[in-house]
Amino acid sequence: MPELFPAPFLRRLEALPLRLAKTAGRAGDRSAMASWGGQSDEFMGHSAYSQGDDLRHLDWAAYGRSDRLLLRTFRPGQEQHTTITCDCSASMRVGEQGKLIFGLRLAAAIGQVALSGGQALSLRFEEREEALSPGTRLPSLLGVLNVAFERRGIQVLGRKVAEGHATSGRHVMILDGLDDPTTLRTRASGQSAQRSLTLLAVYARDEIAPRLSGRYRLEDSETGVNVDLDIGPNELASYGRELADHMEAWRVGAASCKAHLMTLVSDQDPTDVLLSGRQALGTLAHSTRRRA
């Protein structure tokens, strides 16, 4: 089993908030960073600088005019609490580079950005909820996720956790893309109207484009049921059509839950997903802003 948080990934993870800020600044769009950093982009006023304040918030133009160090303050956003739910069921563990690893790394990336942005973070377990206060350091976050990863066979971060405890903020659900889309409403039930819901549907690459040919005995990872199938070009074409219908059903299901849906493939780099601007995080942020 591959290591959950290898050193190269950790380096990218530690640098993610800064890279995200740079990306947002370069794009002239603070919405992405703001949506994860705990502040909205609505300017509220200035406050006097005191030692220890973040120099990035200094208003140099005001300094030039008044010769005083002033900090720009923004209106506090409503999404100051991020909840991450990751499906840790057997279907997420299929394959050598399972979708679970991708999901937990993605959770680490989102959590890192949220925590460094001053948000509170909840990682939901089936039996309990692990709450991390703003400013919690990265090792603590990774420790929680490692526990989820090591407890194989146990649904640590349950899928039945959509019933929100928090009444505001953001709820990100990392789910198996092949799950039954008809269960989305059930999962999203109890979701507070004030909370934004984002569904990240994770697929493995060979689930998108199976490279199968010949006779196979396919076993369901969760039920253990077997199906014998001769797979040829016709079957692959049929699978493609079924998958397209399945994804459309997910889109409809997400819309019915008033949730934003993103489709991800597990061989992507989670930090790149967040850095890819409008395609990933930007879209996510815009969605949450519209909902807000």
Added chain:
Amino acid sequence: MTLSEPSVLWALLALPVLAALSMAARRPRHRVVATLRLWEKVKTSSPRPQRRWTDVTILLLLAAGGLALLGASDPGVRTSVEPGGEAVPVSALRPSPIVSASVSGEWLYVRLRDRGQREFLLKDVMNARVFAKVIPTGDEVLARLPSWSDSTGPLILETSDGEALLGLWPRPVVMLANSALASNSVRALTSALYGLALTDVTPDATDHSAVASLESWRVEAPVMVAIVSRGQGATMPSVVSGIGEATVSRATSFAAVEGFESLLNCPEFLAAASSFALPVEPQQKPLVWANHGSERHSVIALDPLNRAILVAPDFARKHANEAWVPELIALCIHRLTGRNLLDPMRYMLSKIPASSSKPLLTLAYASTDTESPLAPGIFPDGVINHTYESTAKTLPSFLKPQTPMTTTTHLDWIPLLAAMLVLFTLVGSDIAKKERARRGVASPTGALL
């Protein structure tokens, strides 16, 4: 049927392999997937029947298996040796149709697959202690017959394990024991050659077809029939009676003796042999005996017909590495023919492994016709002095066949055909797989990601 027969071994090997291939092709590969939801829909919507038997791969594999079974049913393979039986039929001896059609430069393809029969024959040779016979030690013997019109070509027999036998046309004395063997091979060989047919007839043998078939031989030269009995002489009259007067009268001369040793002392035989004398000087054709040390053996001799150099197998094996043996043989040949064949003699004797328990397969050679050139172009003088590598598995260049062997029977093609079918199946399957991969299935989410 013995397990050592090549076709049986092939079948034993091929069938499990074919079965394993078939099972491997039919056995589904196991794959754990996140969910069966989509695949179950694929299965219900797939128009293709989910049965592997419709796959052409299986059909071809079955065809190959059938061919393998057919190959195993080759009667040449199934021939068995009766315990203690003498009149063992030759399992497969198939004179080339081309040979029978008298086309020059072609091959006679002789296959002696039955190890038991071979050992039986070799035992006779050892008992005789005089005759080194043209008997295969390998599973197959290739005999290259010269052109019908080329009366001076060589007769080359090469066993499958690389031992070479040499005779010179048209004077090879083909000595074959065992009646059934003679009935086939002598018919194939002697019908074209000047003939000496030695037929081993045992007291209880009922198959006298070898000698009896003399009537149907296309013999254009004097033929001597020598019946060598290894049993009680009391039965000889009945044997002679069984052969028939017609056969006896067809033969130029006739002799019946007990044991091969007796043949050399048989006055009738020697008299008949002398009648075959070709125009050589009398002093050059005495029976030659070789002495070695204090022992006196009939180890190297000219046969009574003055047409063959005979080397006792055990002697040749014992002294094969001694230089004087090939020299002595070559001397004999030289005295008879005026030709220096020392190097070919060395080559042939060098084919005997030091540790071999098999008797020497030596040549039956003679050509007293010194008036005619010996195989011009085949034995040029420059080649005679060539030194041949003793461990060579192949014939020296001047002995190599000019044309590849092309004669075979339809059953001989079955293993090859089966193997080709399997090969084509595998290749075809691979091509189809690549074709599927090439055509591929467009990712339904390609636009989404």
